[in-house]
Amino acid sequence: MEKQQYESDMTSREKWQKQWRTIRRLKGKDRLEYLWQYYKAVLVALVAVVLVIYTAAVMIGNAMQDTLLSIVIVDSEITSDEAAAELEQGILDIIGTGGKHDHVETVLTATSVENDENIMKLRVSLSTAGEADVVVCGESVYEEYASQGAFADMEEVLGDEYDSCAGYMTDGQVDLTKCPESFLNRYAGYSPAYLCVLSHSEHTENAAELIKAVVSGQE
Numbered sequence: 001m002e003k004q005q006y007e008s009d010m011t012s013r014e015k016w017q018k019q020w021r022t023i024r025r026l027k028g029k030d031r032l033e034y035l036w037q038y039y040k041a042v043l044v045a046l047v048a049v050v051l052v053i054y055t056a057a058v059m060i061g062n063a064m065q066d067t068l069l070s071i072v073i074v075d076s077e078i079t080s081d082e083a084a085a086e087l088e089q090g091i092l093d094i095i096g097t098g099g100k101h102d103h104v105e106t107v108l109t110a111t112s113v114e115n116d117e118n119i120m121k122l123r124v125s126l127s128t129a130g131e132a133d134v135v136v137c138g139e140s141v142y143e144e145y146a147s148q149g150a151f152a153d154m155e156e157v158l159g160d161e162y163d164s165c166a167g168y169m170t171d172g173q174v175d176l177t178k179c180p181e182s183f184l185n186r187y188a189g190y191s192p193a194y195l196c197v198l199s200h201s202e203h204t205e206n207a208a209e210l211i212k213a214v215v216s217g218q219e
Contacts, residue, residue, distance in 0.1 A: 068095050069206045070105035072125045074137040077189040079108040090183040094213045095206045107132070108187065112141050126150055126198065133201035134210065135194075136176065136187065142194045146171075151196040157204050161212055168215045170194065180217030 026034050069091060076083075088104040096102045110125045111118050125132055126145060137145075145151065154172055155162045168178045176185055176193040184195070195214065197207045 066097075066099060066101045067103045067105055067203075068092070068097070069134060069203050069210065070107075070132045071134040071136070072107040072110050072132045073187045074110045074122065074135065074141050075112055075190065076108040076110075076187045078187060083187070084108055087183070087187065091210060095209045105131075112138065132198055133203045134207050135196050135198060136184065137194055137196070138188075138190045139192055139194075142171075142173070142192075142196065146196075150199060152199045152201065152204065154197070157197050157208050158211065159208070161208065165211060165215045174211050174215065176214065179215050182214050182217060184214060 023031060023034060071087070071091065073087075084106045087106050087108070091104045092102055095104075107125055110122050112122065122141070126135060135141075135145075135151075142151075151173065154165070154169070154174070158165055165174065168174055170178065170192045171194075174195040175191075176182075176188055176195055177191040179185075185193075195211065197204060197211075201207060
């Protein structure tokens with residue numbers, strides 16, 4: 001008759017082998033409950049390590065990105081992830097350097113519908129905290145933020161190219177509805193659709209390249 005082996009007599013390896021056999025025997029919910037009951041601390045530590053690694057990877061990835069331009073389209077006709085990716089690629093085709101870390105940031109969810117949450121989101125998007133360079137917006141949003149000095153002078157942004165772009169402007173700002181049809185028009189379904197450079201932008205040269213492409217009808 002086989003002598004019963006008590007757990008107190010087992011070595012650490014034998015205890016682990018016994019527990020592993022138990023884990024393998026259990027299925028589904030029972031296995032999860034067993035693991036949580038006996039290995040809670042290990043699982044929590046494991047999740048924490050994974051989160052730390054993931055966060056570090058995201059931070060490193062973001063640090064490696066070279067953001068060429070950030071654009072906010074207020075009251076965009078389309079707001080899907082696919083639409084945002086298409087917009088980013090369209091702008092990269094115009095201002096991209098060809099570098100593998102070239103990046104364009106897009107915000108398609110900003111809206112002028114007036115409630116406290118939307119007003120705050122829009123203010124953040126167009127403030128220095130939002131780090132946006134370019135905004136496409138309708139008349140009411142333009143007038144509100146223009147009165148606050150939010151937009152750069154287009155003559156300063158465009159320099160010698162200002163005169164060639166002036167015919168496509170409304171109130172001194174580029175108006176997409178006066179420009180040849182481009183990939184940007186499908187996002188703004190209103191008129192006028194002002195394309196403005198924010199006064200705090202650090203990427204005015206790239207913004208100018210985008211504007212020149214839009215007024216020339218470049219896709």
